[in-house]
Amino acid sequence: LAKTTQPISMDSYEGQEVNITCSHNNIATNDYITWYQQFPSQGPRFIIQGYKTKVTNEVASLFIPADRKSSTLSLPRVSLSDTAVYYCLVGDGTGRRALTFGSGTRLQVQP
């Protein structure tokens, strides 16, 4: 299983763009990169998933360089409600194997 490394915590202010980088040096050819968000007292919630280059949805963007050994989750113009723990996960492309969560990045957004 590819291991991921991400910062333990980050601070930001409302309206700023936040970039959380995750390193996954041992990513396998058929692995996808997935990010989840977790608020206190709730289960994790899917944010975005990608394989290479750039993926964008209504919530975030995911940037993946050509070597795929890292990825960056970009949250545009964060608000107080984006305060949460963000998990970077790497898993096989078959969907058969469950994703492994690390400790995540605790994002604190200040007013």
Add this chain to the structure above:
Amino acid sequence: EAGVAQSPRYKIIEKRQSVAFWCNPISGHATLYWYQQILGQGPKLLIQFQNNGVVDDSQLPKDRFSAERLKGVDSTLKIQPAKLEDSAVYLCASSLSRLGQGNTEAFFGQGTRLTVV
């Protein structure tokens, strides 16, 4: 679309007692997961079912934990007897997991917070 339902939301038991958690996944989701999340840590997979078969239970403490998924739909996770270190949130998740179509999104329930005293 209805989400993953879990019950109870909270449970307090004494050590050495038994406890059971129930999960109803999203309709049509073939894959069901149970995770354990200790305060301050990421979720840890306990067991993964594909329909009613076990795919991965390598991290399930089988001397005290058991899980089943009857008819490939609902699932129960049981702890017997409970220890103090079992205090955690137990999360159930489900996904479509169509083979060959990349990782599919896992939908999580709100979890059951277990306190063992």
